[in-house]
Amino acid sequence: MTSTIPRTAPAADSLRDTATLTGRVLRHWKRRPVSIVLGLLFPVLMVLMFGYLFGGAMAVPDGDYMDFLIPGMLAMTMLFGLEAMVVNVTTDTARGVTERFRVMPVTTTAILAGRSIADVLNGVVGFAVMVATGLLVGWRPEGGPVAALAALGLLLWLRFAFTWVGIYLGFLLKTPDAAVAVQVLVWPVGFLSSAFVAPGTMPGWIGAVATWNPLSATATAVRELFANPTWNAHDWATEHSITLALIWPAVLTLIFLPLAARQYRALGD
Structure with a gap:
């Protein structure tokens, strides 16, 4: 059993540790710009x-498919961070970096929050790249600047929730090779949503699952805020998409943040 040094740090110390560890993650990104750029260009x-x-085969009521697609891809960009988080966490664990953190007088909160904050910052960059791409291909947000900021907030709220899923899975899987299995989770979640097509075009139960997918809630809410076309549906999930886009990430965070912290503390036991 690996021992750790207990520490009850004041709030200021915890914030300083969080900022330091966030900076560490960002500095590591500077050392591997190719993988970062490829990750941003994949969406x-x-x-x-x-x-x-x-797109020519996609029918969107009262609008162009590209106007439907870009908000969905903004939501998908938030999901893609989950894979990168799992790989980064498992790589640090395999190299012994995580174990060194465990024996240092640094709070668990700071170690995990540093990763999460850095990934949310990466999400901001991904948002900017996708918005620029959308504008270049003819997409136009029509909801105004306040609605655009609200859309960004919902997207980063989803990204924040996914970071905790990724941190937990990274500590659970432990090795980079095992992290490949996360693709089995990410791609079905991404495609079984309203990111690319309307759930109403899917078979009954699959459409129902896609409608209530957390990714669909955020994609639909972002379309509403940007005044972009969506689909003609009158179910509760569609009509209250902004509410769901607030609730789903909160639920995911409440579930996976404690699980991630517990899994971190259990490493080496």
Whole structure:
């Protein structure tokens, strides 16, 4: 059993530790710019592929498919951070970095929050890249600047929740090789949503699952805030998408943040 040094730090010390560890993650990104750039450009490739290769077959009521797609891809960009988080956590664990943190006088909160905050900052960059891509392909947000800020807030709220899912799975899987299994989780969650097509076009129970997908709630809410086209549905989830976009990340955070902290403390036991 690995021992750790207990520490009850004042709030100021905890904030300083969090900022230090956030900076550590950001400095590591500077050392591998190729992987960061590829991660940012992958959603752009998906926009081009779905928008121009498949977009002609997509029928969107009262609008253009690209206007429907971009908000969905903004939500998908928040989900893609989950895979990167799992890989980063498992890599640090395999290299012994996490174990060194465990024996240092640093709070668990600071260690985990540092990762989460850095990933949310990455989400801001991903949002900017996707918005720029959307504007270049003809997408236009029509809801005004206040609505755009609200949309950004909902997207980053979802990203924040997904960071805790990623941290928990990273500590659970422990090795980078095992992290590949997370793709089995990410892609079904992404495609079984309203990011690309309306749930109403799917078979009954699949459409119901897609409608209540947390990703669908945020994608639909963002479309509403940007005044972009959505689908003609009158179910509760669609009509209260902003409410759901607030609730789902809160539920995910309440579940996975404590699980991530417990899994971290259990490493080496």
